[in-house]
Amino acid sequence: MIAPLAQAEEALRITQLQRCGDLLADSPEYCLRANGLAEGELRVHLGDKTLDAARVRRDGPTLRLSLQQGPGVPVWLEQGERRSNPVWLSRGRSQVVAAGPDEVAKNMDGLTTYLDLVGLLIEEKHDGREEAERLAAKYGAKVVGAIAPLNVFQLRLPAKDLVQRDALLLRLGSEASVDAVIVEESAPEKGEEGERQEVPSGPSEPSDDEWAANRFADAVNYYRRRVPAKQAPIPTTPVRIGVIERNVDFDAPDFADYLGNCRPQRRTCLYARDADKPDNHGSTVAGILAAHHQRGGNSGFLQALDDAGPGFEVIVERNSDAGIIANVAASVNLVEDGARVLNWSWGIHRVGAKNVEGDEVDSLIRSGLAMSGYEELLEEFFLWLRREHPDVVVINSAGNGAAFSGTDEYRLPSSFITDQLLVVGGHQRSQKSGVGVDDPEYVIKRSSSNIDMRVDITASACAHASTLGEGERGEAHCGTSYATPMVTGVVAAMLSINPELQPDQLRMLLRRSAMTIGGDYDFEPMDAEDLTAPILPSERNYELDDKDVGRSARLDMQKALDLAVQSRDRVR
Template identity: 80%
Template sequence: MLSRIVLTTLFIVASSLAQGETAPPSDALRITQLQRCGDLLQQHAQDFCLKAQGVQDGDLRVLLGGTPLAAEQIRRDGQSLFLHIEAQQAKSAPLWLEQGEQASNPVWLSLNRSQVLAAGPDEVAKNMDGLTTYVDLISLLIEESHDGLEESRRLAERYGAQVVGAIPPLNIYQLRIPAKNLVERDALILRLGSEVSVDAVIVEESAPEKGEESERDKVPSKPSEDEWAANRFIDAVNFYQRRIPAKQSPIETKPVRIGVIERNVDFDAPDFADYLGACNGEQRTCLYARDSDKPDNHGSTVAGILAARWGKGGNTGFLRGLDKAGPGFEVIVERNSDAGITANIAASVNLVEDGVRVLNWSWGIHRVGAKNIEGDEVDSLVRSGIAMSGYEELLEEFFLWLRREHPDVVVVNSAGNGSSFSGSDEYRLPSSFITDQLFVVGGHQRSQEAGVGIDDPDYVIKRSSSNIDMRVDITASACARASTLEEDEEGESHCGTSYATPMVTGVIAAMLSINPRLQPDQLRMLLRRSAMTIGGDYDFEPMDAEDLTAPILPSERNYELNNKDVGRSARLDMQKAIDLAVQSRDRVR
């Protein structure tokens, strides 16, 4: 086995290659990377490679859940640290650095078993579709009747491969195969896929440096200054702040842990500057994430809709607005590694095992050849047929595991921005899955109609890029302000279903804090019952591909067949959804 010093050196080199260049020097103490290294299959002790900036000479404390790690557990090499943790002596918790008067951003360290490797720049190639694909890293979904680790090791020995990563709860194991090009890789995939014990072979198609969750940069039309008014954002915060501590009948709330599958957050932005170091979770939102060097990156905007400070310019966090009245919310931004969709699922499994009740998936992929509603091919976030087949099996196994082991967990997923359809696996994953535990969110923006009330369907229109169809459960505001580095500076508008999704995630978290007994089907029912409308009345038949969400049913309007909302698409009403959660306390036992 390689020594710790060698492993640390390899990690530093790999990090430099992956980033392309060294981050600019900074006096601020920050954690920019933290992930498993060494033997990923070892469980009694785990090794972590941490990359920081702003570390000075002298004493440095590394705290896990508030407890300092012993000196013998830490090796330092400039701005890089190598951590050795005995699994039986610790549990998953936030980790941060302290030096002098400074504290770094806290990062969630999970001691669960799921971890996969990302390919480096020299381990990928372009396939026939022009997409970046992994050459020598694949994952095997082993049939549940077999011991996954034992069988994957048997297959690895047979084919000259090595088991290097795993998602054990899903019986998925990652292999490094002896392939130097795509011809050799595809030949091995065919042979491995024909093994009786192999249910599916998962091939990653994602660049090692580029974020797969990114939306298109182009903003099709200018958003309004008060987009969130269409979802009663402020009304919901005001209602929660007044109703929860009400003197007549105060409501006892429970803390909720939320997982956000994103890369990082910029803690230099005023929106997040007070999340450094330890976080008192009682009646306070906590945020754990790796540090980014861009305040307007995708992760900062998504996480900011949940957790950004108020009144500092930039973004405004819904859960942060519930501080003091609420029980405390933990927002964990985590992505496991840069290994694409497989890493997203590995991170999701770890977070669920760490007690996350709501997962925010502001990402998705389209199959090559998918058509938009105008008949043109979708050109963003596309994957080949072979990759999509593996991802479909991977996601199906995840949701089967979720239903079996964690039936109270909710996944909130963006509908996508391809002007396409969300409900068919021929077009998009994961939104096409039909399960009570997956909520799909489309995007809308304010219309230019004058003199219409907020309850009027014409108050908003569908965001032109938003995916649609019957699989979409609800729409929410697609535009948010990005974080900035200057206090009181207004950030640019970022739009897409990625940013509608955390609006729904935040509301569900608030509802669960009020009534933690609510199950996924009940949460969906309350969201739909409370929803306002968007679009026309199409009598349950899509007209010219304009059915934006599943139509509101009479059962969602007290069985009133003639209710004006019946047949229309659903638009998030944050205030009313929280009100219904309060009312549900007397009904859901």
């Protein structure tokens, strides 16, 4: 009788990594959870270094790491011949707590809201930590988290129900030192961090080459030929990108090359927690930047530039599962860790927001109470960014509510007006025959994409998901979530060519290079349904009769890179 084959060893994967214990302590501790841990020697690596075994406590699948303050670094595990996925470990001061299943309740709008966790934005003239501790003592609360650079502190309140919570919110909000109270509304633990995915069907079914509308392949070819050209090669600069998502499935062939240590010299590196499905939101968003371009369903723009480029680091990070406040905390840490570009494929609508047809938006909605706190938090983030990190650019999805992206009482964060925020809408192929790629009728607006003059540019809304099969293409995922990393990728490549480019210059080059979409509205469309801010004569060499003037802007990746090359001699 032939003995059965031994079962293959389970893959070693890090599924969770976040700050634990006292989040405000000077000596941070991190809790790491991994699948596939076996008995025997285990090595925990921080980048190129191995963590001293005395700093690692193991309890089954969970490791507790005792670390010192320092810059962010990738952490990965090694056991025998197996290597885990690398995860970015940020040792920044911005760490917040998520609510558990017993710490949430349903509010009057039927939305899940945190019961006893609340954020306080302290007036900048105060020492935030000291004032937060004073208020906590006054109201019987405890300071449990912080986004210190923004003077935001998270308190756990002595509230047992929403009546008690709301009474405490009123009292805290009336304190002279409190600028805003931030109430979180998201599901316990795993909330919605990304835009709702559309399921294509019928006439909206995407074509197999949606990215042709943005000259994706032309851009890859241009970069790979122009940057290392024998005559007049272009020196390049490494770029670090922060992607605010939850995780990536490293079992997919798209991401198999990223296991273990990754040295970002002339190659792309990807750091993320492991997901259990290859077609999850984070895998698709990150895959547009970093998926292997020949092995799976997705195709990463930055990965396709390996060897020609300087090296790109794509960091997928969420801080904790605490919703919008965690997104902002992760963003602050990533910026302090050197991220030059942030990808925000998320956003929220206010309860009662109307779409262009006059119907209520039903995706990613929040109450007025929560929206007012989020608005103050995001405003403080962008003020801090402008003051401390003016060269960082945030690229945000316009949203999938078929609504107006720039109306602040309806939509966040895309409504903010700042040079450091680029807003991306979504389009798809029109299927009209006999038109060239630069023809406005080559594409149409994705029906669910949010619109209006606050949208800077549109990009392809559909991408194929990753799969577990070698060479297999997954189902199409559509939404402005997936248009956003198209712009993020080309912006990162532009910065690698010319790191002196500032956010306002990046926007200018993207729109100067843009192709068009939609009709010629002559600046004032009767129905107020601009897809993006209309192209101005100043964006077409001041030629008033240019055919593009008055139309909406569509991403041209190849020409944007060409303008970045030209800008090296013009903007220094």
